[in-house]
Amino acid sequence: MGADALGRPAEQSSAVDLISKKPRHFLALMGYLTYAMPECPLYAEPELYDLLFSHPRESASVNDVVRRERIVASERFYLDEANHASGRVLELACGSGRLTVPIAHAGVDIFGVDLSGSMLDAARGKASAAGVPVQFVQADMRRFVLPGRFSAIFIAGNSLLHLLTIEDLTQCFASVRHHLAPRGRFVFDISNPDLRRLARDPNQRYCVLQVNHPQRGEVTLDETAEYDTATQIRHIRWYFSAPTAPDFRVIDYHLRMIFPQELLLLLEAGGFRLETRYGEFPRELFESSSPRQVCICSAKS
Ligand SMILES: C[S@@+](CC[C@H](N)C(=O)[O-])C[C@H]1O[C@@H](n2cnc3c(N)ncnc32)[C@H](O)[C@@H]1O
Numbered sequence: 001m002g003a004d005a006l007g008r009p010a011e012q013s014s015a016v017d018l019i020s021k022k023p024r025h026f027l028a029l030m031g032y033l034t035y036a037m038p039e040c041p042l043y044a045e046p047e048l049y050d051l052l053f054s055h056p057r058e059s060a061s062v063n064d065v066v067r068r069e070r071i072v073a074s075e076r077f078y079l080d081e082a083n084h085a086s087g088r089v090l091e092l093a094c095g096s097g098r099l100t101v102p103i104a105h106a107g108v109d110i111f112g113v114d115l116s117g118s119m120l121d122a123a124r125g126k127a128s129a130a131g132v133p134v135q136f137v138q139a140d141m142r143r144f145v146l147p148g149r150f151s152a153i154f155i156a157g158n159s160l161l162h163l164l165t166i167e168d169l170t171q172c173f174a175s176v177r178h179h180l181a182p183r184g185r186f187v188f189d190i191s192n193p194d195l196r197r198l199a200r201d202p203n204q205r206y207c208v209l210q211v212n213h214p215q216r217g218e219v220t221l222d223e224t225a226e227y228d229t230a231t232q233i234r235h236i237r238w239y240f241s242a243p244t245a246p247d248f249r250v251i252d253y254h255l256r257m258i259f260p261q262e263l264l265l266l267l268e269a270g271g272f273r274l275e276t277r278y279g280e281f282p283r284e285l286f287e288s289s290s291p292r293q294v295c296i297c298s299a300k301s
Pocket residue numbers: 043092093094095096097098099113114115116119139140141142155156157158159162163
């Protein structure tokens with residue numbers, strides 16, 4: 001297949017050229033502006049992704065109890081933030097609707113945006129099963145155009161770390177700021193980079209978690225990862241194994257670490273004020289040993 005001057009496959013570029021006279025916001029709403037963005041393989045299988053956030057049982061191991069508490073706390077945190085907003089809420093990188101659907105179920109008017117068609121299909125299925133109205137739009141969080149403004153904009157669960165360059169982050173923050181209503185809140189959570197983890201042997205496999213899969217039985221997720229200190233990108237390989245199917249799925253993906261002091265500069269450059277930074281979802285204040293940076297920001301006037 002040939003490519004045009006922008007490197008777009010000929011098939012796709014001609015489809016875009018056909019509609020190039022439409023206004024940009026119309027194209028964004030229709031998802032056409034995402035044509036050049038390949039879907040991350042991690043998100044082509046929403047059932048596998050959802051396993052990572054299944055609630056481990058009460059009786060499970062200490063690790064499972066900690067994980068369950070973190071998942072439940074993250075759901076409660078974003079629900080509280082959505083209830084606190086005085087108008088419409090936008091969740092960018094909403095994935096399979098893990099947070100979007102319960103928030104809509106609580107009566108909040110919420111939009112979900114994601115790059116992945118498969119994740120959005122799963123989210124639409126969950127919203128329809130729950131009987132709640134959610135508008136899902138396929139778009140890139142770096143450059144989306146939606147009608148109106150939002151009282152709160154969320155980017156949850158490390159999704160911001162999928163943006164691998166300062167330019168990507170700058171574009172995303174500009175789009176968020178453009179869509180934020182006066183006195184609106186921009187809320188996101190990302191890891192607090194753990195130097196011991198980043199310095200791990202890239203050839204060593206580490207167990208991330210074990211979960212029960214309805215068909216495959218106990219599924220183990222291992223990872224290897226190599227951290228590039230120049231780009232701050234962690235190149236990760238995930239290995240999903242079942243008792244009878246070792247490494248039945250191997251997935252590569254990449255996350256760019258954002259260090260705490262760098263985040264202040266990025267937000268400042270993007271026109272945001274960091275109002276509060278928590279170190280975990282139960283709203284403990286952020287400190288050097290905190291696992292996460294859970295941030296609530298407002299737009300600078
Ligand atoms: C870790 S999942 C988080 C999903 C959801 N926020 C949650 O907490 O369950 C990351 C999501 O980000 C989406 N994503 C990655 N890059 C994106 C981009 N540039 N624009 C919009 N969504 C993106 C992926 O498709 C995926 O659904």
